[in-house]
Amino acid sequence: MTYRPAFRKQGDGSRYQWVNCNCASHAMASDRHRRGVDPRNHHGWKPTPKEVRDRIIAVYHDYNGTSLDQNDVAVQHLYKVDMLIRYNIPWRSFKSLIISGRGAVVPIQYSVIAPTRFDASPGFTGGHGIYVNERRRSDGAFLVYDPLADHRRSGIPQGPQWWPASLLRRAAQAYPGTNTGCIHASFTRDTEV
Amino acid sequence: MPPKARKPGAPLDNAPIADHKKHAEEVLADEDYKKKPANYQDRNDEAKP
Numbered sequence: 300m301t302y303r304p305a306f307r308k309q310g311d312g313s314r315y316q317w318v319n320c321n322c323a324s325h326a327m328a329s330d331r332h333r334r335g336v337d338p339r340n341h342h343g344w345k346p347t348p349k350e351v352r353d354r355i356i357a358v359y360h361d362y363n364g365t366s367l368d369q370n371d372v373a374v375q376h377l378y379k380v381d382m383l384i385r386y387n388i389p390w391r392s393f394k395s396l397i398i399s400g401r402g403a404v405v406p407i408q409y410s411v412i413a414p415t416r417f418d419a420s421p422g423f424t425g426g427h428g429i430y431v432n433e434r435r436r437s438d439g440a441f442l443v444y445d446p447l448a449d450h451r452r453s454g455i456p457q458g459p460q461w462w463p464a465s466l467l468r469r470a471a472q473a474y475p476g477t478n479t480g481c482i483h484a485s486f487t488r489d490t491e492v
Numbered sequence: 493m494p495p496k497a498r499k500p501g502a503p504l505d506n507a508p509i510a511d512h513k514k515h516a517e518e519v520l521a522d523e524d525y526k527k528k529p530a531n532y533q534d535r536n537d538e539a540k541p
Contacts, residue, residue: 310541318538364535385525386532391502392519398505399512406536425537439505447539476532483532486520489513 301400301433302490303442304330305345306458308449313349318364321428322355323348323446324404325370325485328430329380331402332487342377348446350377364426367404367485380487387481390468396484397434397441400491403484405431408473412445417462419447419455426474431467431484432459439464499524 309323310316326346337344354373355361361369367384374380382404388396397403410424420427430444440461450457471482500518503511519525528534 309539317541318536320536320539364537366534368534383520385520386528388519388525389499389502392515394505395502395512396516396519399509399516401516406533409539420539420541423537423540425539426533426535427539428536436505451541474533476529478529489516 302331302334303432303459304328304335304402304430304444306444307346307348307446309348309446310449310451311348313352315352315362316348318362319348319352320446321365321367321370321404322351322373324428324430324444325351325374325382327432327444327446328382328402328404328485328487329374329378331430331432331490332380332382333378334490338379340377340379344378346374346378367406367483370404371485382485382487384483384485386476386483387478388484389481390472393471393482393484394434394464396486397431400489402433402487402490403431405429405467405471405482405484406474407467407470408475409470411466411470411473415466417443417445417448417456417460417466419445419449421454423447434464435461441467443467
């Protein structure tokens with residue numbers, strides 16, 4: 300069975316919590332990348348959004364939304380995790396990489412999620428980062444860790460959810476800068492060898 | 493200028509896992525996918541509490 304990391308919510312009470320989606324997604328991706336094994340350095344384990352954000356602040360003095368590159372630099376330093384960022388890969392190739400044994404952080408446009416039961420931030424329609432852990436063979440759904448899905452009130456989903464492939468695809472393809480039929484993603488190592 | 497070589501297609505979903513791992517290595521090694529698009533939105537937006 301594919302390793303499943305601990306869910307990390309971005310709404311953790313820390314100062315930059317509502318712009319920490321990529322930090323939270325990379326914390327979960329780092330857990331997957333290392334299959335839960337502590338690198339045994341002087342940083343914390345398991346990974347947390349706040350620790351990733353603090354590292355980005357230390358390096359970039361950045362207090363706003365974060366990029367895939369910034370998070371990659373942060374998790375390399377904190378957890379010895381080297382994410383592989385790729386742009387405009389065909390959807391079918393993305394699917395193949397997930398099937399092959401990798402997790403991925405995926406930029407999505409939340410306006411696609413907003414009208415669905417997976418909406419975890421009513422009123423939010425902007426650019427967002429989620430972590431995708433695996434694909435279910437029976438129906439092709441993807442196990443998505445949306446860091447906003449913390450059930451902080453009634454109607455907000457809690458923890459990892461199986462999103463229909465069509466929904467993930469549409470949300471990822473709606474992200475700015477994608478070519479037709481393609482998405483952006485940052486991949487973990489293959490943990491299922 | 494010669495036509496650009498067509499990229500290898502992804503295996504079918506139910507193909508052997510070895511085929512998916514091989515395709516993954518090809519995609520990750522492809523320099524075209526490492527180029528950040530000019531109109532790429534580099535940072536996420538602020539969500540609603």
